[in-house]
Amino acid sequence: MIRFLLKGILRDKSRSLLPIIVVSLGVALTVFYSGFLEGVMGDIIRQNARFETGHVKVITKAYGKNKDQLPIDLALLDVNSLVQSLENQFSDMDWVKRIRFGGLIDVPDENGETKGQRPATGLALELFSEQSKEAERLDIQNALVSGSIPDESGEALVSYEFADKMDVQIGDEITYFGSTMYGSMALTNFTVSGTIRFGIAAMDQGALIVDISDAQKMLDMQDGSTEILGFLSSGVYDNEVATNVMENFNAKYADSSDEFASVMVRLRDQNNLAGMLDYVDLASGLFIGIFVLAMSVVLWNTGLIAGLRRYKEFGIRLALGEAKGEIYRSMIYEAVLIGVIGSVFGTAIGLGLTYYMQTVGLDIGQFLDNAGVMMPITMRAKITPSLFYIGFIPGLLAMVFGNMLAGFGIYKRETATLFKELEV
Amino acid sequence: MDSEHIIQLEHVTKKFPVGDGRHFTALKDINLTFDKAEFAGLVGPSGSGKTTLLNIIGSLDSPTEGKAMVLGKNIAELSHKESAHLRNIHIGFIFQVYNLLPVYTVFENVEFALLLQNIGESERKKAAMEALEWVGLQDLADKKPDKISGGEGQRVAIARAIVKRPSIMLADEPTANLDAKNAHQIMKILKGLNKELDTTFLFSTHDEKVMQYLDRTISLRDGKVEKDKTTNESNKLS
Numbered sequence: 001m002i003r004f005l006l007k008g009i010l011r012d013k014s015r016s017l018l019p020i021i022v023v024s025l026g027v028a029l030t031v032f033y034s035g036f037l038e039g040v041m042g043d044i045i046r047q048n049a050r051f052e053t054g055h056v057k058v059i060t061k062a063y064g065k066n067k068d069q070l071p072i073d074l075a076l077l078d079v080n081s082l083v084q085s086l087e088n089q090f091s092d093m094d095w096v097k098r099i100r101f102g103g104l105i106d107v108p109d110e111n112g113e114t115k116g117q118r119p120a121t122g123l124a125l126e127l128f129s130e131q132s133k134e135a136e137r138l139d140i141q142n143a144l145v146s147g148s149i150p151d152e153s154g155e156a157l158v159s160y161e162f163a164d165k166m167d168v169q170i171g172d173e174i175t176y177f178g179s180t181m182y183g184s185m186a187l188t189n190f191t192v193s194g195t196i197r198f199g200i201a202a203m204d205q206g207a208l209i210v211d212i213s214d215a216q217k218m219l220d221m222q223d224g225s226t227e228i229l230g231f232l233s234s235g236v237y238d239n240e241v242a243t244n245v246m247e248n249f250n251a252k253y254a255d256s257s258d259e260f261a262s263v264m265v266r267l268r269d270q271n272n273l274a275g276m277l278d279y280v281d282l283a284s285g286l287f288i289g290i291f292v293l294a295m296s297v298v299l300w301n302t303g304l305i306a307g308l309r310r311y312k313e314f315g316i317r318l319a320l321g322e323a324k325g326e327i328y329r330s331m332i333y334e335a336v337l338i339g340v341i342g343s344v345f346g347t348a349i350g351l352g353l354t355y356y357m358q359t360v361g362l363d364i365g366q367f368l369d370n371a372g373v374m375m376p377i378t379m380r381a382k383i384t385p386s387l388f389y390i391g392f393i394p395g396l397l398a399m400v401f402g403n404m405l406a407g408f409g410i411y412k413r414e415t416a417t418l419f420k421e422l423e424v
Numbered sequence: 425m426d427s428e429h430i431i432q433l434e435h436v437t438k439k440f441p442v443g444d445g446r447h448f449t450a451l452k453d454i455n456l457t458f459d460k461a462e463f464a465g466l467v468g469p470s471g472s473g474k475t476t477l478l479n480i481i482g483s484l485d486s487p488t489e490g491k492a493m494v495l496g497k498n499i500a501e502l503s504h505k506e507s508a509h510l511r512n513i514h515i516g517f518i519f520q521v522y523n524l525l526p527v528y529t530v531f532e533n534v535e536f537a538l539l540l541q542n543i544g545e546s547e548r549k550k551a552a553m554e555a556l557e558w559v560g561l562q563d564l565a566d567k568k569p570d571k572i573s574g575g576e577g578q579r580v581a582i583a584r585a586i587v588k589r590p591s592i593m594l595a596d597e598p599t600a601n602l603d604a605k606n607a608h609q610i611m612k613i614l615k616g617l618n619k620e621l622d623t624t625f626l627f628s629t630h631d632e633k634v635m636q637y638l639d640r641t642i643s644l645r646d647g648k649v650e651k652d653k654t655t656n657e658s659n660k661l662s
Binding site for chain 2: 004007008011012015312313315316318319320322323325326415416418420
């Protein structure tokens, strides 16, 4: 019977073409929208994790309350033993120390006089250690515009934009002005070993990247760091696992009133990501819901028109001995077949659009000139396994639902008038 | 009920509401029986009750009063599903208009009747081809209904009705849209099938060409049986 129905669908274009077009369009948009959201949100999450939040982050309670001010005086101390303890307790995770600091970069001219100054956001991480995956995690090699990654003390990377505006060349000396952990003045010269562009507005505006040992010396914070980031071994943020790790860690310090006690926070609790993640879930669900509803209404009407056009056919089938319920079921089977065909086409179109947007992307750099949000300059979609089936949900649901509504008319048909109806 | 009669109508009356609590009586106290392999026709002017009677015998409608027994089943007591099952297995219909499904081929239109009985593919194909051979259309099996003539279309409709080898065939003005040559050809085919398969044929007609072939003619007027005449063999075409 299914094969028989399929033949009818394929041969009768007026029965199948419009529904297939409607389903294909809806599914294509759903797939593309989901792929775009996945891509953009995935990038945002990954970049936040890589550069700022980790999958979990350990800080002091006091630092957490004032973190926007980058208060290095509230940093963690005795971090080597803390990292060791974290590695023992959560051995399948990667734990790294980082220092985030703010300050001023002074660029001298050939006479040693100030040529220009700009505020900078400093990031110190383990660049010299051979075991460290930090350079790889931040993909510094690919982000290098010129020069190389620092491999000895006193070298630094500066953002390409900064170097371009201040006319800083590789090998030039720059001076960092700031304050140490204990409030005294910090003044350190660095040699620019390379320039970088991460494609993230917040990082490309004025970043200074140095090895953590240089930063500890410069900021007078031996065995200290502002934060310890933890990364799950899969490399992908898993809220459930991160929550377990956080709860286990924080249980130890739950009763502590010490403002310098360590506290762990998850990725979703930082940088307003919780709201963003919830919004994306909601928007995604809402989008699919609206599509199911809108397509159902369109397909309901299409089904009603098809029902009128096939009035005679259903009459013949009733006369031949097909029960109303069987005809209704066959209409649903047809809807499933059309839904599947439309969903296959729609998914292919949606994946094509997603692939295009994954490859080319959408440049929003001009809107992020002063953005502090860790967001990629180029928004890219991403093809994920879920995109291969997600469109089938609205495609099939709308088609079946629309036809279920339209098909109720068959139950109102009076068999007693069939002879008269079929005479015409 | 006499087991010889495959259709037995006892005091069958059918009334249709026409509004204001009033009724139109289409059939009045009909008492008829039909036996296996009969070739009978209901004749009479429009509104005489021919189609209403076919509806009741074909389990498309039920009597308001009286009892209509078809193949031992009381039509009034059948559910919609049971009525559909009775038509599906035991009753074939031939309409004035051929009513073929336009998107399917001649062969598929005939096969469809067997598909509803969940018959296996190989048996289905064999039976469908055999039915097309009965009506002489095996060469048109792959044609679509819009590519065949009116007479051929009616022969396909006959093949579709007969393919399931029903006990009863109900034909409502089967030659109304055909010229004389095709009408005779159709009637000869039906007569041949009646003899070969022992199927009971019941026509509704006012076409003289059909009447010539009937073994029994039941005249209806104003919902009543006016005359029930068995045709003399010498006057009958075969």
